[in-house]
Amino acid sequence: MKSSLTAVLAAAGILLSGAAFAQDAWPTKPITIIVPYAPGGYTDGVTRITAKYLEGKLGHAVVVDNRGGAGGILGTEITADAAPDGYTFCMCSSGAVSIAPVAQKVGYDPLKDFAPVSIVSTTPQVVIANPSVPVSNMAELVQYGKDHPGELNYGSSGIGGLMNYSVELFQSMTGAKFVHVPFKGGAPATAAVVAGEVQLSFTNMSDAIPQIEAKTVKGLAVTSKERSEYLPDLPPAADVAPGFEAISWNGVMAPAGTPQPIVDKLAGTLAEMAKDADVKAGMAKMGATLVATTPDEFKARIAGEVETWTGVLKEIEAKK
Amino acid sequence: MIDVFSLLGHGFLVVLTPTNLFFCLVGAVLGTLIGVLPGLGPVATISLLLPATFALEPTTAIIMLAGIYYGAQYGGSTTAILVNIPGESTSVVTALDGYKMAQQGRAGEALAIAAIGSFLAGCFGTVVVAVAGPPLAGFAQRFASPEYFSLMVLGLISAIVLANGSVIRAIAMILLGLLIGMVGIDVNSGQSRLTFGMPELYDGVSFVAAAMGLFGVAEVICNLEDGIQRGLNAGRIGSLMPSRAVMRAVRWAVVRGTLLGTAFGILPGGGATVASFSAYALEKRVAKDSTRFGRGAPEGVAAPESANNAAAQTSFVPLLTLGIPTSATMALMVGALILHGITPGPTVITRQPDLFWGLIASMFVGNVMLIIINLPMIGIWVRLLLVPYRLLFLLILVISSIGIYSVNNSPFDLYLTIGFGILGYLLRKLDAEPAPLLMGFVLGPMMEENFRRSLIISRGDPLVFLQRPISLVLLVMSLALLITVAMPAIRRRREEVFQE
The missing domain is CATH 3.40.190.10 (Periplasmic binding protein-like II)
Structure with a gap:
């Protein structure tokens, strides 16, 4: 009896925290950013600079988790499958998000399985x-x-x-x-x-x-x-x-279903980061241009790119 | 020439500061350690340490990271010799005779030969980088896809030579290796092959998983099957140092291995692997009694170890002179330089002389440190074999698993290792050797890629492989090697015919 009561209370607590607390107080624990590429590369560098800035602003550790492989598809798919609790994000890239789903079979839909937050850098x-x-x-x-x-x-x-x-x-x-x-x-x-x-x-x-x-x-x-x-x-x-x-871009994306207030809050922080001189200088070392977008702009951009590359693929197929 | 020495002198001034010396030592020690721990390779270590180097001067950081890289080449032979686990493709052949020597109680001797050969080869390779870096880079650029294809052909034929049993079985193993190498996304069509829909296989089968499974895990299963008697001669350590006679016997093997490694190391992609395999094949060919190979021949350790360490040094040539990374480790070095605000490229020698000459001087210093660290360590490593096997095999499996997982943070690679362990066990029962299989697995994909690229560029004309001089020479060498392999078999058959 006692244990089932605890369970009910715990369930209620989770519901409450999911609905109300989490979004105001977010983050209350460390955040993970998945990098779908190997450490030491370009996207990894962009992520580490971003993670350092976010740690300072959000007051919690930001863990960079390298899940390289298959040209970024593997790590991107792990993100799509992750729990949309606002603690797992991806430093995704145009290659795996806009092009790979057009060119080959992947386990995610770039337009449906993600909640885009903001583009961080372009080159x-x-x-x-x-x-x-x-x-x-x-x-x-x-x-x-x-x-x-x-x-x-x-x-x-x-x-x-x-x-x-x-x-x-x-x-x-x-x-x-x-x-x-x-x-x-x-x-x-x-x-x-x-x-x-x-x-x-x-x-x-x-x-x-x-x-x-x-x-x-x-x-x-x-x-x-x-x-x-x-x-x-x-x-x-x-x-x-x-x-x-x-243009190839790197942008922060979350699994679809991540609470909108969390997405908006993070997008706001990333928009502030785009004005930071130190971050800009760090990105410049790697040839990256620091930018920021709203979640809606980001979403529209992905949709536009998928359309362009689908057209290119049709032309390549037609030539064969 | 005098110019080189004055510049090198300047390089030594850069290195011989307390800070740089300290981090050179840190790199060498870390490199040795991760080389000894099976599975944990330089790529994982350097990427973990990369953020920690931000606080250092760029030259200091690169000196340390380079130390990890070539230190791992030293350490990598240790597990190959002691417990038959090659951590990298370049130490696969070292395991063949090195492990046999360890089983005969000559582990100390094998480790010492590996260390001394590595030291001499490493120093020679560094001299070559210093004196002839830029012109050598120019030569390496004449290697286009047809040349690479022919080089891979030579490598695969060498793989037949290094097999000790039947030639037919060796060829079968190479073909099986080629088949496993096919797994993954095809570069030319973008289609996935033999992946069974698993994205983990899109990049192909992990080398570390395959090598650990086929060699290390299979070895453990076989030893356990023999009733924990352990294949190693427990209690018999033998002498730690090779005798004068042995050193005299291996000196030409060291020289030949060094030269092969220096030359092939410059070639991006697969150069070092082909070097160690062909150095072994060459020794077996020139030996008066080739049947000693695979049964604990010291030359079989000396030649490939010299080759892979010379190659470890000269593989810096394309990076430093052209700014082109030739392996995952080198790509990390590029990343490190960029994060420190230095763009590696053709201009790095003139713009960053401190970095270039400091790094080269640090390679000399690092090699000296490595031999000083490694020779006294031999006694400790060998004593490791006195640990009861029921404990040792657990230690091997646990550390290997951590190492394999750390490469990609992927549990999938652990399942692959188990699969390859079972395959390796079955192959042993069938008397088939895993080394040619690994060779086919490593070289096959590069051979296919370069073959198809050559044909795209030649617009489908296969004569391109014969029209380019370097490619032609490599193919003629392959043919000559193939004939020497086939000859004894043909002669034997003719004798049989005559006897009838």
């Missing part, structure tokens, strides 16, 4: 070419790709990644034709452009900058709509392909 790609390629700007590259269809090879981090899909989108918008050569990861693809094994690549900013500085590759453009502060000399690729954009 554009850089269009690089081996110095032997006889073009010096994007217009010439497009012209060359039209005049010599299927002659130039482009390297990517693997099929169905942003480095693959952004070039496919660019081709369909400009009519240039290149041949896809997949590698295992972005760094080997960039190395192949340096060595001349492939001629060009839409590559990660952090891989591209040192090679452009050393003049081992030609930098032609960035894939954001505006110029990047890290490579101010390069024009946006949108100059030759109006509307073209391929």
Whole structure:
């Protein structure tokens, strides 16, 4: 009798805390942020800076839990399946959220299984070419790709990644034709452009900058709509392909069903973080631009990207 | 040349400050420790320690992290020799003869040979990095996919040579390894293969799980089956130091292993593994009596250990001169440098001379520290074998499990290890060796990837493998090796025919 009474009381307590207390008092215990990539990488770096800031603001430990594997799919899926209690989040990335569900079978629906909180950082790609390629700007590259269809090879981090899909989108918008050569990861693809094994690549900013500085590759453009502060000399690729954009982002997401007040509170804290000078400087070291969005803006962005990449996939399939 | 020495001298000035010396020692000690603990590798350790290095100067941080990396190469041979558990693909072959030596009561000798060979090779590799880093990086860049494909072919043929039993069984094991290597997402099509819908398998089977299962767990099962008699000769430790005669016997093995390791280490991806396997295969080929191999031949320890330590040093060449990471550990180093505000790249030598030359000088200092740490430790490691097996095997299994789990924080890898343990046990019963299997498993995916990439770039022309000189040389070497393997078998059959 006594034990069942305790159980009833405990159940009532959980209900109450779930409904009312948790949201005002949140957080009351340490928070976990899952990183779907290995420690030491780009997303890991972004997460550790964010975690440090959040610890200071929220007054509780923020644990970074690396669950790498399958290009981020594994950790993202773990987040989708986690309890929506406001204590498990993910530093997700565009690759596993917007592209992977289009390109392959994954165990989550990017539009239904998550409560997006805020994008934290963005970084554009850089269009690089081996110095032997006889073009010096994007217009010439497009012209060359039209005049010599299927002659130039482009390297990517693997099929169905942003480095693959952004070039496919660019081709369909400009009519240039290149041949896809997949590698295992972005760094080997960039190395192949340096060595001349492939001629060009839409590559990660952090891989591209040192090679452009050393003049081992030609930098032609960035894939954001505006110029990047890290490579101010390069024009946006949108100059030759109006509307073209391929940006990879890292953003905090929660499992769907996480109480809205918690999501809003965290989004508010992250919006404050976007104004913090120290955090900005930390992100800049890695070539990341610090940003913030509202949960609704974030949601809309994911929906828009899924639509774009679904269209690209249809075109790739149609070519086969 | 004089320039190199003055720069290197400057590097020593950077290292020989109390702080840098201290962290170099910390790195070497930690590296040795994690090398000795099965499963726990440099990747997990460096990623755990990365945040702790933020407070240090970038050069100090990199000196320590590099110490962990090459220290682990030293320590990795210890478990391979003592309990037949290779922690990394490069120490798989060390286990073949090293463990046999330990069973014969020569564990101390094997460990000493490994340490001395590693030291000499590590120093030589460092000299090469200092003197010829940039031109070597240029050479490594001439390796495109056709060359890598041919290199992998050479590696797989070496794997046949290192088998001691029947050639047919060795080939069967390589093919099984290739099949296991197929598991995961195909780079070229994006389709998942043999994953049975499990996302844990999308990146392929974990090497650590496979190696631990096939070698370590299978060994434990076999020893327990023999009635806890333990396969090791308890109580017989033998001498800790190799005799002069043995040292003389292995000196050319050390030289050959060092040269092979130095050359292959520069090549990103698989270079160090191919180096250790082909160093072993080479020793077996040049030995007067090749039947000693697999039964405790000291050359079988000296050559691959020298090769993998020389490779550990020269594998820094692509990172330092081109800014291109060649392995997971190197990618972590890049991450560490970036977080310290240094962008590794072709300009790092001129822009950060303190870092570049300080790191190289620290490799000399670190190697000296490692030999000083490791030689006296041999006595302690060997005494570990005196622990009753009923306790020792529990210790091995528990520590291995922690190590395997720590790689990806994944319980799935533990199930895989159990599966591979059972497979390893069955293979032993069938008299099939696991080393060629692991070789096929490691090299197969790289071979396929480079084969298909070569053909995409050549637009489907298979002659590309013969038209490129380096690739052609590697293929001719493979063919020559294959003939020397096949010859004895053919001769034997002809003799049988004649006798009839």
